[in-house]
Amino acid sequence: MALFGSHANRRDVLRLLAACMADWWLPRRAFAGRRAAKPDRKVIVVTFGGGVRYEDTLAREGWINIPHLASELVPQGLVYPVARYEGLTGHFNSTGALVTGCRQNVDAYGSEAPVTPTVFELFRKEHALPPEEAWVIATNKSFGLMGGSKLRAFGDPFSANVILPKQLLIETIKSAVSTEAGPGVEDRQALAEQMMVALDEGYEGFGWRVFESGRALGKDLKATLAKSLLEYFNDPSVPTSGDELTFFMTKEIMNRLAPSLLVVNFWDIDIAHYGAYSLYLEAIRRTDRLVYELWQHVQTLPQYRDRTTLLVVPELGRDSDVAGNGFANHRSGDDSCRRVWLVALGAGVPRGAGTERPIRTFDVAPTVARILGFKMADCEGQPLTELAF
């Protein structure tokens, strides 16, 4: 069967895969019988993530890399060009600061949860909302514990659902191989094996084993399927990066569950660690496009249109050329590592505005709290008062 024989077919397969993944992973409405005060407003926080420098993005010379933000989204919203991240300049702690409003100092590789309550826990607890109301969708594989703190009064019962789409893909493949209970994906086995072959060895290998067991396949079949899948991945019309997969999964979750609070972590930009400036710029442009497409998607969904506030913010910057180690790293802790920006769009946001008022990324969490109507005491940030709550 020419499962991936044309672009249209490839897209069909992708939709089938999404259905397959979603059916297995997305929770049923477990809290269906419970009355919950679901707010009218919705918030999507997008980390323009992986670490970007101001000069490569929102500064005048960086506009060329963010054409959608610069010419289409910023004119519709409010821009804070002077934002700053205070804290350890790793991805987990900086994103932890965004979702808690407090600086975090936990393991940089994600083996520890944030130490103060996250917006997800506070939101769900105060409004008695089911888990499907709050989501983290993350390209960064170390964000498994980003959805909730370790605090006794919070934690798992109130955490967000966290999806790491790449990991999910692998788990889905394992499920597809091991059970007959999945949805009716034609040639499911072939799909699963093709995905496995592409993703098995050393997938994001650094310190992370992806799967424990594999299903033995005939060599010829494996080789044939591998070739088709690699061609499939090579096609520009299908997800070719982690962020594309994250975007894809975000849309699926929005379509199916319409949660009130989503944090979407894009992270391809961190390819800058490879030291190839052109790949870093390419990832910035991709993120810019995905943010734009996400906002377009919001407009197509009645549950989101006119009631959604989108906050786009890099979780941290990268080193400066002179004081630090350049775009490739974000270790120096210099100003370039900390200088970021924030763009707000949609419900409650003045159009075409900007303010030079310095803000901090800690301000994101209390802003989300104010929009969604829950209390956020004892955090370091302050709500962005320019927004209408």
Added chain:
Amino acid sequence: MPFDAKLTGEAASLARANDAVLRRLPATVHAFILSDLQKWPALFPAEQRYQRALLEHLSRVAPDELRQLTGGIARIEAEAALDRIGERDPTAFQDRAQAALRKQNLVAGWRREIDRFFQQIDPALESRLYPPDAPRRVVLQLYGSGIAVQPDKLWSRLAGAGTRIPLTLDGIRSSRDYLRALFDASGESGRTSLFQRLRNHADGAPHDAWIIEAHDVLHGLLDQPAASPETHSLTGLSYERLLPYRDALMRALFSRIQSGVESPQAFAAYARGLKIAPEPGALLNPAEIVQSFVRDVLLTGNGTLFVNNTFVEWAAVQAVRRAQPRMLVTRYGVRDRLKPFSSLVLFSRPRSSDRIPIVEDPVGSFVDVEQLSYYVWVHAEKSAAYRQKTLYLFLAENLEQMLAIRSDRPGPSQPPAAPASLGDVCATMAHWLGLPDPARSGRPIAPLVG
């Protein structure tokens, strides 16, 4: 903190002779010095000179003054209760001290104090190590043919610096021709290349001249039988020639991943302990210290295992920082386009089923090398060994132009009226380095040597 560094030889003597001052230092500084002394055989002469100078300088500082200099560091160490760490090996102590500082959110403050300490002692060390009459240096950065150079954007990060000098490339038909002319490396009898002249002059050592390249054209040129004396006259790293070594490292890392690792830190520790050497012939100078250097570059530099130009830049920056060669040549090349999802497939072993053809990215490579060559310049200018003493040359093969920056006079100057030949460029480098030019292959370019 009574450390047990298990030092031997000259490092042990040095530590013994300066034991009193070492004990007066805050534990993290003490451990840092001992940890460097533990690596003594793997330190380049410039690094050893620095350690000697550092200890001698600190020994001359009065105890009260030293206490004042290091007070900020000691205060943070006390706040972090580092004295509770019982570890006696200095390197292991450093790891635990860093973890403790991180845990208590004190890393930034500690780093600030460390910077402040070195800012206070560096001027004295630098004036001693690099007096005004210290040797001059050349850093030449070359964009190999194949890179899609956009002349209007060329060396844009250095706009306003140095002088653009027109070149004539008469008779140059290939990269090999270009490089032969540039380094006077024709291999003809009676002619010695620039590298050989540097080696022969004033007790030059192989570490005095480095070539670091993405491919291996320059290696091939200097490795020819006719030029065999070159082999040990300089240190050369070729990303392409190191392919079997890179594969061996990747296989080892991959195998470790397959067997499971507890954490990225544990993985890094495993990588540090790998004992795999480059194959014979992979390095022009196969000395142990160079092997160790290459291993560090490949295992500690982000992307150096995967991207050729990243390897060139990071190796060059490390060479400038550590070996401080008098002549450094980098030659960048065309990087392969990353395969879809390959940004996620670290340490993966390619299989026969991976049929996606390798596609080069000459346009992206130009964007990359513009940034990377600039970084090499930035890092060199941060070093007292290079500041004020270096002639920086930027060239792109097939392009009749070069950018030259004298670090002692970095502003633009009047370019010569007539285009210079590659022989003139070679003669300029020789003149700058104070080397003889017996064959007179060209004439030094006046604005650069005047």
